[in-house]
Amino acid sequence: MEVVIQPDHESACLLCARLIADALRAKPTLVLGLATGRTMERVYQLLAHWCFFDGLDFSLARTFNLDEYVGLGPDDPRSYRYYMNRNLFDKVNIDLRNTHVLHGLADDLEQECARYEALIAEHGGIELQLLGIGRTGHIGFNEPLSAMLSRTRPKALTLATRQQNAFLFGGVDEVPARALTMGVGTILDARRCLLLATGEEKAEVVAQAVEGPVTSMISASALQLHPHCRVILDEPAASRLVGREYYDFIYEHEPEWAPYR
Numbered sequence: 001m002e003v004v005i006q007p008d009h010e011s012a013c014l015l016c017a018r019l020i021a022d023a024l025r026a027k028p029t030l031v032l033g034l035a036t037g038r039t040m041e042r043v044y045q046l047l048a049h050w051c052f053f054d055g056l057d058f059s060l061a062r063t064f065n066l067d068e069y070v071g072l073g074p075d076d077p078r079s080y081r082y083y084m085n086r087n088l089f090d091k092v093n094i095d096l097r098n099t100h101v102l103h104g105l106a107d108d109l110e111q112e113c114a115r116y117e118a119l120i121a122e123h124g125g126i127e128l129q130l131l132g133i134g135r136t137g138h139i140g141f142n143e144p145l146s147a148m149l150s151r152t153r154p155k156a157l158t159l160a161t162r163q164q165n166a167f168l169f170g171g172v173d174e175v176p177a178r179a180l181t182m183g184v185g186t187i188l189d190a191r192r193c194l195l196l197a198t199g200e201e202k203a204e205v206v207a208q209a210v211e212g213p214v215t216s217m218i219s220a221s222a223l224q225l226h227p228h229c230r231v232i233l234d235e236p237a238a239s240r241l242v243g244r245e246y247y248d249f250i251y252e253h254e255p256e257w258a259p260y261r
Ligand code: F6R
Pocket: 034, 035, 036, 037, 038, 039, 040, 066, 067, 080, 131, 132, 133, 134, 135, 138, 139, 140, 141
């Protein structure tokens, strides 16, 4: 795991977006795993801007989203399919047929999850997986006690997660109780992972995920097992880390980071 700390939300989003854009330029047919949520909005804005003004080309890219609420259809403004169309897909030259989001209205949820796993495999697996982190330490919607080897499946959301997202639904009671989510094991199968977290409210859980023990109580801690995982933080989100000096040293001195400094 490598941790890079940027001064603020804007510069953290910029670095994250540049890493995604560079991966896409290096491989136009990239299979990209995507996340939703407030943190990602600026990242998608930047990618859309570069697509429009700098020729960043999504025409051959394939995408798989991490999760979707059970019970919400693609036309529901609160669904993650809707979020993705509005924040990214409608603004870049991607072929919508190459964008994949779990179907929250599927009759058979287990079958839908199996279909999604098979589709990811058919595409050769995810090459770069973008991740946020929730207050419970979830990645995707892998709430505490999600098995490290879990695959895509329906998952009950914690009260803390429903509270985190209540603003979108006009109250915590309106937030769906369940979601479909890639499993921790599905995420760990991605060739590279890129986690972005900003803001003071993420500081404690980021410290637990990055420097604490690997535990299913904090699903993001499983990323410590991943051979190619980068964590991009802003100063407030990094404020509880104890190994800061070393992380900064790597960012300042390792040649791979030279283009981004
Ligand atoms: C959503 C997802 C979640 C979010 C996390 C952070 O697709 O995968 O794990 O990344 O809940 O959400 P924000 O960015 O809204 O704090």
